[in-house]
Amino acid sequence: MVYWAQKKRTIYTYGNEHEHAVFSEKTEVKIPDGWEVVKTKTDIAITAPWGWVYTPNELLHDIGGIPCFHGMDKDGRIFNVRLEEERGDRDEN
Secondary structure, three states: OEEEOOOOOEEEOOOOOOOOOOEEEOOOEEOOOOOEEEEOOOOEEEEOOOOOEEOHHHHEEEEOOEEEEEEEOOOOOEEEEEOEEOOOOOOOO
């Protein structure tokens, strides 16, 4: 989901609105190769290629209006992985 806060900054969140959201819009992204989404008892988790497990809101960030996964890998390096937004209508049947 995409939310714009008071300063008209894009903030990506999963599952709930940002507390300062003045506008929200659903969006879907394609999970990059090597990453895995796993259902847990209470929500979902995202496993990185190096085996670390994150919640969606730990990873989701905005870089220039583009959603990405942002964080630190097992070697202490900062990563930014751009996420491709899914476009168009999807037939759910």
